Amino acid sequence: xxxxxxxxxxxxxxxxxxxxxxxxxxxxxxxxxxxxxxxxxxxxxxxxxxxxxxxxxxxxxxxxxxxxxxxxxxxxxxxxxxxxxxxxxxxxxxxxxxxxxxxxxxxxxxxxxxxxxxxxxxxxxxxxxxxxxxxxxxxxxxxxxxxxxxxxxxxxxxxxxxxxx
Amino acid sequence: xxxxxxxxxxxxxxxxxxxxxxxxxxxxxxxxxxxxxxxxxxxxxxxxxxxxxxxxxxxxxxxxxxxxxxxxxxxxxxxxxxxxxxxxxxxxxxxxxxxxxxx
Numbered sequence: 001x002x003x004x005x006x007x008x009x010x011x012x013x014x015x016x017x018x019x020x021x022x023x024x025x026x027x028x029x030x031x032x033x034x035x036x037x038x039x040x041x042x043x044x045x046x047x048x049x050x051x052x053x054x055x056x057x058x059x060x061x062x063x064x065x066x067x068x069x070x071x072x073x074x075x076x077x078x079x080x081x082x083x084x085x086x087x088x089x090x091x092x093x094x095x096x097x098x099x100x101x102x103x104x105x106x107x108x109x110x111x112x113x114x115x116x117x118x119x120x121x122x123x124x125x126x127x128x129x130x131x132x133x134x135x136x137x138x139x140x141x142x143x144x145x146x147x148x149x150x151x152x153x154x155x156x157x158x159x160x161x162x163x164x165x
Numbered sequence: 166x167x168x169x170x171x172x173x174x175x176x177x178x179x180x181x182x183x184x185x186x187x188x189x190x191x192x193x194x195x196x197x198x199x200x201x202x203x204x205x206x207x208x209x210x211x212x213x214x215x216x217x218x219x220x221x222x223x224x225x226x227x228x229x230x231x232x233x234x235x236x237x238x239x240x241x242x243x244x245x246x247x248x249x250x251x252x253x254x255x256x257x258x259x260x261x262x263x264x265x266x267x268x
Contacts, residue, residue, distance in 0.1 A: 001166075001167050004167040004171060008171075012175070012178060012182070015179055015183065018195075018198055018202070019183070019185065019186030019190060019195060019202075020186075024192065024194060027194075027195060027198065028198075031198055031201075031202075035205070038205055038208075038209060041172075041175075041209060041212075042212055044167075045213060045215075046216055047215070047227055049227065049231070050212060050227055050231060050234070053231060053234055054208075054234065057234050057235070057237075057238050058201075058205075058238075061238055061241075062201065062237075062238060065242060065245050066194060066197075066198065066241075069194050069245040069248055069249060070194055072249050072252070073248065073249065073252040073258040081259075082191075083191060083192070084189050085189055085190070085191045085261055087189075088189035091184075091185055091188030091189035092185055092188075094184065094188060095182070095184045095185035095188065096181070096185075098177075098181050099177055099180075099181035102173075102177035102180070102181070103174055103177050103178075106173040106174055106177060107170060109170075116166050116169075116217065117217065120221035120222055126224065127224060127227060127228075130224050131228070138228075138232060142232055142235050142236075145236065145239055146238075146239055149240075149242050150242065152243055152246070153242040153243050153246035154246070156246040156247055156249075157246040157250055159253070160253070
């Protein structure tokens with residue numbers, strides 16, 4: 001339980017500072033802290049492969065992409081105008097209502113009384129066997145999606161040709 | 166061992182933080198970070214329900230979480246490319262100033 005509290009505090013602190021800091025580079029660094037906390041939570045839940053995939057994909061790829069985007073949009077300079085949009089109060093109220101609704105539903109459901117089953121055996125070998133047999137079609141579709149996203153991202157971010165109108 | 170509802174409440178908190186960030190920040194990159202946090206909260210729910218579910222040997226929750234991570238990576242790549250392209254066009258990444266469709 002204490003490990004869970006430490007990891008949860010790390011994740012929430014990282015998430016809050018990723019969305020509230022003024023300097024965007026600091027936001028990206030805080031985002032990696034939140035991802036590390038989540039990876040620790042996955043490892044604690046017994047999902048080793050997902051934990052390491054989280055570290056590889058989110059910290060290794062997504063956070064680096066975010067840093068690239070920040071630098072390419074000159075977001076590393078702190079903004080002069082306020083960082084929150086004028087209607088921030090409405091957004092905060094919506095988020096608080098969503099949180100209270102979700103928490104109320106969770107605490108009033110039967111998830112509170114569920115007993116804890118023994119740790120399942122989810123080895124990487126069994127997962128790989130599943131990917132090669134039962135989940136082979138979703139895996140291929142996912143590969144196609146990633147290829148399309150790669151090509152699409154490159155084409156979107158290409159410089160627009162200066163053609164005469 | 167931590168009970169299931171602790172994970173669910175943490176996931177709800179993460180989702181709300183991401184939602185608040187996506188709704189109230191002005192910079193488009195931070196809006197995308199908020200969306201990533203919401204996706205991560207959903208992944209945490211998948212893993213928690215897999216761990217505490219009646220049949221964890223089926224690996225369904227883990228497989229769904231892995232697919233979700235891959236789709237989120239694709240979404241981040243395309244989203245950031247869009248932000249870079251918008252910045253090149255409007256010279257700003259501020260979502261309040263990109264309002265030419267309003268006029």
